[in-house]
Amino acid sequence: MLSIIIADDEEEVIDLCKMLIEYPGVAVIGEARNGLELLDKIEELHPDAVITDINMPGMTGLELIETAREEFPSVNFIVISGYTDFEYVQTALRFGVWDYLLKPIQKKELNGILEKLDHHLMQEKEASEQKEILDMDLRKSRSVLREQYIRQLRQALKTGTVLREDSMLVPEGFFQIGNEEKTACVEIHADSRMHTAKALNASLMEKAEDIFLQIQKNAQDSGWDVVTIKDNGTYLMVLVIPEGSAHTYDAFLKKAEAQIRQFNNQSRFIHLTGGSSLCVSAADEALSAVIMQAGFAIACRPEKWEEALIRYVEKDYLAVQEIPRYSMAEQLRSSIADQNEERACEMVKAAFECPDQAIPGSSLRLLSELLDYINQAFRLLPNAHNLPRELRIDSSDVLFEELNPSCIREHLCQCIHAAFSEYRDFTETQENNLIQKAKKYVALHYAEEISLEDVARHVVLNPSYFSSFFKAETGTGFIKYLQYVRMEQAKKLLRESHLRIEDIARKVGYRDLKYFNIIFRNETGAAPSEYRKLYS
Numbered sequence: 204m205l206s207i208i209i210a211d212d213e214e215e216v217i218d219l220c221k222m223l224i225e226y227p228g229v230a231v232i233g234e235a236r237n238g239l240e241l242l243d244k245i246e247e248l249h250p251d252a253v254i255t256d257i258n259m260p261g262m263t264g265l266e267l268i269e270t271a272r273e274e275f276p277s278v279n280f281i282v283i284s285g286y287t288d289f290e291y292v293q294t295a296l297r298f299g300v301w302d303y304l305l306k307p308i309q310k311k312e313l314n315g316i317l318e319k320l321d322h323h324l325m326q327e328k329e330a331s332e333q334k335e336i337l338d339m340d341l342r343k344s345r346s347v348l349r350e351q352y353i354r355q356l357r358q359a360l361k362t363g364t365v366l367r368e369d370s371m372l373v374p375e376g377f378f379q380i381g382n383e384e385k386t387a388c389v390e391i392h393a394d395s396r397m398h399t400a401k402a403l404n405a406s407l408m409e410k411a412e413d414i415f416l417q418i419q420k421n422a423q424d425s426g427w428d429v430v431t432i433k434d435n436g437t438y439l440m441v442l443v444i445p446e447g448s449a450h451t452y453d454a455f456l457k458k459a460e461a462q463i464r465q466f467n468n469q470s471r472f473i474h475l476t477g478g479s480s481l482c483v484s485a486a487d488e489a490l491s492a493v494i495m496q497a498g499f500a501i502a503c504r505p506e507k508w509e510e511a512l513i514r515y516v517e518k519d520y521l522a523v524q525e526i527p528r529y530s531m532a533e534q535l536r537s538s539i540a541d542q543n544e545e546r547a548c549e550m551v552k553a554a555f556e557c558p559d560q561a562i563p564g565s566s567l568r569l570l571s572e573l574l575d576y577i578n579q580a581f582r583l584l585p586n587a588h589n590l591p592r593e594l595r596i597d598s599s600d601v602l603f604e605e606l607n608p609s610c611i612r613e614h615l616c617q618c619i620h621a622a623f624s625e626y627r628d629f630t631e632t633q634e635n636n637l638i639q640k641a642k643k644y645v646a647l648h649y650a651e652e653i654s655l656e657d658v659a660r661h662v663v664l665n666p667s668y669f670s671s672f673f674k675a676e677t678g679t680g681f682i683k684y685l686q687y688v689r690m691e692q693a694k695k696l697l698r699e700s701h702l703r704i705e706d707i708a709r710k711v712g713y714r715d716l717k718y719f720n721i722i723f724r725n726e727t728g729a730a731p732s733e734y735r736k737l738y739s
Contacts, residue, residue, distance in 0.1 A: 204228060204229070204230050205226075205228050205229045205230070205251050205252060205317060205320065205321040205324065206230050206232045206248070206249075206250045206251045206252075207229060207230070207231055207232065207250055207251065207252045207253065207254060207317075208231075208232060208233040208234065208235060208241065208244050208245065208248060208250045208252075208253050208254070209221065209231060209233075209234055209235075209253075209254045209255075210234070210235035210236070210237075210238075210240075210241040210244075210253060210254070210255040210256065210259065211236070211255065211256040211259065211283070212236055212237060212256065212259050212260055213256075214236075216256065216283070216308075217234050219308060220254055220308065220313070223308060223310045223313050223314070224313065224314065224317065225310065225314050226314040226317045226318050226321070228317075228318070228321045229317050229321070232248050232250060233247075233248045233250065235255075236259075237259050237260045237261040237262070238259050238260070238261045238262030238266070238267040239261045239262060240261075241253065241255060241259075241267065241271075242267070242270065242271060242274075245271060245274075245275050245278055246274075246275070249275075250278060251277075251278070251279060251320075251324055252278065252279040252280070252281060252301065252317075252320055253271075253278055253279070253280050253281070254281045254283065254304075255267070255280065255281075255282060255283065256282075256283045256284070257282045257283065257284040258284070268280055268282075268299075268300060272299055279300075279301040279320060279324075280299075280300040280301055281300065281301055281302050281303065281304060281316060281320075282300055282303045282304070283303070283304045283305075283306065283308065284303060284304075284305065284306070285305065285306045301316075301320055302316045302319075302320070304316070349430045350430060350431075350432050353430055353432055353439070353441055353490075353494070354432055354434075356490060356491050356494055357432075357439065357494050357498070359491075360491065360494060360495050360498065361498070384443055384444065384445055384446055384484075384485045385443070385444045385445075385446065385449045385452070385482045385483060385484060385485060386441065386442060386443050386444065386482075386483060386484075386485045386489045386490060386493055387441075387442045387444060387452060387479070387480050387481065387482040387483070387493050388439065388440070388441050388442065388479070388480040388490075388493035388494050388496065388497040389418070389439070389440050389442070389456075389459065389477060389478070389479050389480070389497055390437065390438070390439045390440075390477070390478045390479075390497040390498060390500070390501050391414070391415050391418070391437070391438045391439075391463070391475055391476070391477045391478075392436060392437050392438075392475070392476050392477075392478070392501050392504070393408065393411045393436040393437070393438075393473050393474070393475055394436075394473070394474045394475075394476065394504075394602050394603065394606060395472070395473065395474075395599075395602070395603040395604075396470070396471065396472050396473060396474050396603065396604060397472055397603060397604075408436065408473075410466075410470070410473070411436075411466070411470075411473050411475055412433070412438070414462055414463060414466045414475060415431075415433075415438040415440075417462055418440070418458075418459045418462060418463075418477075419431055419440055421455055421458055421459065422440065422442055422455065425444075425448060425451060425455060426445065426448065427442050427443060427444050427445075427448070428442070428443040429441070429442055429443075435599075436599075437501075439494070439497070441490065441493065441494065443485065444482065449482055452482040456479050456512060456514070459477055459479075459512055460477065460511045460512035461511075463475045463476070463477050463511040463512055464511035467511060475511070476501060476504045476508075476510070476511070476512075476513065477501075477511060477512035477513065478497045478498065478499070478500030478501035478502075478503075478504075478512070478513050478514075478515070479496075479497060479500060479512060479513070479514050479515065480492070480493035480494070480495075480496035480497045480500070480515050481493070481496060481515055496515035496520075497515065499515060499519075499520050499523075499564055500513040500514060500515045500516075501513065502564045502567040502568065503516075503519065503563035503564045503567075504567075504606055505566040505567060505606040505607055505608055505610075505611060506561070506562070506563040506564070506565075506566060506607075506608070507563055508605055508606050508607060516563070519562065519563045519564055520564065522562045522565075523562055523563075523564045523565050523568060526559045526562065526565055526568070528572065529554060529569065529572045529573065529576070531550055531554070532572075532576045533737070533738050534550065534698070534738060535547060535550050535551075535573070535576050535577065535580070536576050536577075536579060536580040537580075537691075537694060537695070537698075538550060538580075539577055539580030539581060539584070540580050540583055540584065540691060541691065541695070542584070542623065542626075544619055544620055544623045547577070547619055548616040548619055548620070551573060551612055551615050551616055551619070552612050552616065554569060554573065554612075555569065555608050555609070555611065555612035557569075561608075566606075566608045566611055567598075570598060570601060570611055570615065571598065573615065574596055574597070574598060574601075574615075577596060577619065578595045578596065581594040581595055581596075581622065581626075582594070582595075584626060585630075585677055585678075585679070585684070586629075586630060586676075586677050586678055587626065588678055589629075589678060590625075590626070590629050591629075594622055594625065594626055595622075596615070596618045596619070596622060600614075600618050601614045601615050601618055602614075637662045637664065637672075638672075638673060638676045638677060640661070640662050641658050641661070641662050641669075641673065641681075642684075644658055644661050644662075645658065645684070645685055645688055646688065649685065649688050649689050649692065649711060649712050650709075650710055650711060650712050651712060652712065652714075653685070653712075655669065655670055655681045655682065658681065669681075685712075686722060686726070687726075689711040689712050689713070690711075690722065690723060690726045690727070692710070692711045693707055693708070693711045693719075693723060693731070694727070694734065694738075696710065696711070697731055697734050697735045697738070697739065698735070698738050698739050699739075704716070704719075704720075704731045704732060704735075707731070719731075
């Protein structure tokens with residue numbers, strides 16, 4: 204509905220205009236007798252349009268329009284004048300009036316102008332609403348892209364991969380940061396105080412998330428640009444801080460630390476730890492740097508469990524980079540493959556007793572390495588692929604209660620025992636007794652020249668049927684399984700004895716040394732002599 208005010212010093216003209224208006228989309232909401240009164244009415248009623256005589260007492264038409272355009276730019280003016288004032292009207296048109304009417308006022312002309320103005324205002328409103336929707340969609344899309352970009356950077360840092368520039372989902376105008384701005388990152392991680400992290404249900408995590416949202420609001424209230432992501436109990440925010448407020452970053456961290464500490468004092472089930480980066484000059488590589496720094500600070504929590512918010516320390520990071528990689532990977536994998544869980548646990552305990560593990564950040568790095576090797580070996584256990592769920596240990600299964608290094612090693616050993624218990628329960632119930640009997644026969648006679656027919660005869664099955672049955676039950680062919688058993692024994696003898704390679708070949712069932720060497724290299728990627736040098 205088009206709302207209008209009619210202004211004229213002659214009441215008869217106002218009444219005439221009201222009588223002539225037939226366009227249904229118009230509502231006359233006010234009248235005025237002079238320019239000053241008209242300005243008051245406009246301020247009071249906020250009309251879409253004003254029909255006014257160009258000559259009224261108290262203020263000239265041009266003065267009226269000029270003042271109103273400055274104070275009420277959305278109001279559209281339709282001026283009324285006689286032929287003698289037409290030059291005056293032309294000047295008014297240059298001032299931005301919508302249209303004009305010549306006296307005597309014609310009904311058709313008046314209603315045509317009003318209809319045209321109404322359609323114009325409706326189109327402007329639709330365009331404005333459409334622009335608002337597009338702007339909102341653009342903001343949402345940009346927000347999503349910014350989050351994806353941060354996730355990509357974080358994942359690349361975790362896996363050590365290098366992202367190609369054309370693979371990055373970099374939104375246009377992402378973090379318009381210049382020399383006058385700083386960037387930083389804060390990561391908050393939720394650990395379970397209970398025996399298993401799986402007990403962290405949604406309602407408990409909501410309480411932890413409330414703290415993160417409070418800290419996020421602290422940053423936003425400071426006028427900083429903030430991008431946040433949430434991922435499986437981890438909350439991360441990347442900050443862009445104007446140079447003028449960079450000095451407040453330390454105060455922001457102290458407030459966040461107090462909020463996290465208060466939550467931990469009250470929470471029985473979840474322990475929160477914050478990790479913060481340095482506040483560095485903004486640059487293209489700065490985002491990767493601060494995300495890495497916050498992530499490393501979080502990784503120091505086993506050694507700094509009592510700290511609510513751990514700040515990145517450069518010397519700790521450099522010290523961890525100097526620690527050699529775990530050197531007993533093959534032996535650990537072999538212990539798992541041999542289903543020797545006690546030996547595997549002894550190796551885990553020995554690894555965590557290394558003096559290097561006192562360095563902040565070293566315990567979680569070591570845990571990550573050990574889990575990689577252990578889970579690789581789990582996948583290679585006979586029939587492991589047939590288990591109802593993948594046999595693996597996640598870091599969240601190990602990290603609970605107080606995360607000091609001694610707790611981590613004990614929890615990891617518990618998880619290894621639990622995994623083997625699950626595996627044995629499955630194999631004992633799922634594997635056919637005939638297959639077990641066949642495997643025991645192989646374990647006793649692998650050093651001899653046994654064949655599929657020999658084993659089939661032992662379990663009283665037709666050789667062809669036994670071959671199909673064995674593969675269906677174990678997931679591998681009999682010849683491949685026999686080779687696997689022989690190679691595992693060969694690796695063990697190479698590691699633990701000083702026998703000649705030729706003698707080892709005979710002890711595991713190979714009379715042809717050259718053939719043994721070929722099989723061994725295919726199985727391990729190394730010649731027997733090379734393997735012995737590496738792992739003995």
